[in-house]
Amino acid sequence: MSRLIIPTTPFTDQKPGTSGLRKRVGMFCQPHYLENFVQAIFAAVPALQGNTLVLGGDGRFHNEVALQTILRMAAANGVARVIVARHGLLSTPAASHLIRLHGAAGGIILSASHNPGGPDGDFGIKFNAANGGPAPEALTDAMYRAACALHEYAISDAADIDLSQLGSHHIESTQIEVVDPVADYATLMQQLFDFDAIRDWLRSGHRVRLDALHAVGGPYAVHLFEDLLGAPLGSVRNAAPQPDFAGGHPDPNPASCPEMIAQMLRDDAPDFAAAFDGDADRNMVLGRHCVVTPSDSLAILAANARLLPQFRDGLPGVARSMPTSQAVDAVARTEGFDWYETPTGWKYFGNLLDAGRIALCGEESYGTGAAHVREKDGIWAALAWLNLLAAKRQSVADIVTAHWARFGRHAYSRHDYEGLSLEHGDAMLARLRGQIATLPGQQLGDLRVQAADDFAYTDPMDGSVSQRQGVRVLFEGGARAVFRLSGTGTEGATLRVYLERYLADPAQHGLATQQALAPLVAVAGELAGIAAISGRTAADVVT
């Protein structure tokens, strides 16, 4: 075994987006591409030297090859100990937990989350800091600077480690420990929820369907829902992780899971269903005849927090990403706790969670989580809902309806325009920004603009400022249209249009979402100049 120094030249496109560096697999397979970025991580995080690193991935194509490379690089860069998941399979929330459990200096997670996998799909790498959370902007900026200045990297020429067996190995003087992350994660979940109550609820004839979409959540879901909670075998579908997610899109939303939605709208549907994404941090929650929007899910968990053992003492506060609906704000106002509005991406919740200002947070993009880790957590969210169902003994649909009756309904939808050219995406945002000053007071159809801005966020804990996080147009009566460009895509630009309308009157609560939002969709399309600039007349994905 020896430590090699390999000369290299920088790749100038290694700037992490909303959640790490995501590119096509082919990009990551080219010589030095992964190595350069990993060396940039070591350069930006000197604390890894002599310390512990957690390592794993979502099992997508190229996962294991990349993990073996990172193990050799960790050894050559002086990491004292690497905790790596068996078979290299580590969900994002479980990675966050392992970092915290072992007091690691950080973790590297190989995932492109909900993006498709396989040889022609996407690959990704993200770094989580010592608190277990995604690297904050200052750190990802430092990685990008290091990547742009790189001229060599260090790597050991040691042989591959057998990741299929638990145990301890060495590369150079670095200890490599292969661990079972499922067991540790399950132990954490058992501390947070009333497993006996959920078991009773299941035993009393309720049925559930969990869907891992052939991604990394499968082994976690089988162990928790079937082994520990006693759901019948087969309750977890598509449980075996596959490198190409069986050709599917591991994205838990109604557009990607039509069969699941169709099943849940039937009279003989299970009582509860949930699906998870590629790295098991996202969740979609469904009941019989009921699709719960992520924004409503967050609000409902907040309103019922004291029924969950984890939140027995109440919530200090909650946070949502800016485009997430204002449903949780209404709960916070009524219940008298603080709420925060942060930019898109889980990294902005970290400081608030660390400081104990919030204990629950979420995003409209099927992400919900709490203070037990520093990532959103799909399986946790499903357990939280099951615990709620067991405690309330009501159906999902009844819980949602009762919530709307109490707080009003925030009808909500996201319209994505995918595969736009970068020029068209930028032109739409520029056009929106150009109107901000003149929009307030304008009457657009039956909507009157109250305020408009380009969202900026000042972190209340460290004072860091994040500018240009999305254009918000707020209308009188609580309606909103929000526009931003995706930071996780790997091709062209994706415009995300987030639409929300507040329906106070229970007589309107039964309205179909798209019908309720139709006037807003038209106004938003005009404001961004979607058809004028790109020729598109409808969104590609509506969730």
Ligand code: VG1
């Ligand atoms: C998307 C979502 C965002 C989420 C991010 C990472 O980002 O909108 O809410 O935090 O994905 O989630 P963007 O920039 O494409 O809108 V995951 O589960 O893909 O790591």
Ligand code: CO
């Ligand atoms: Co994800």
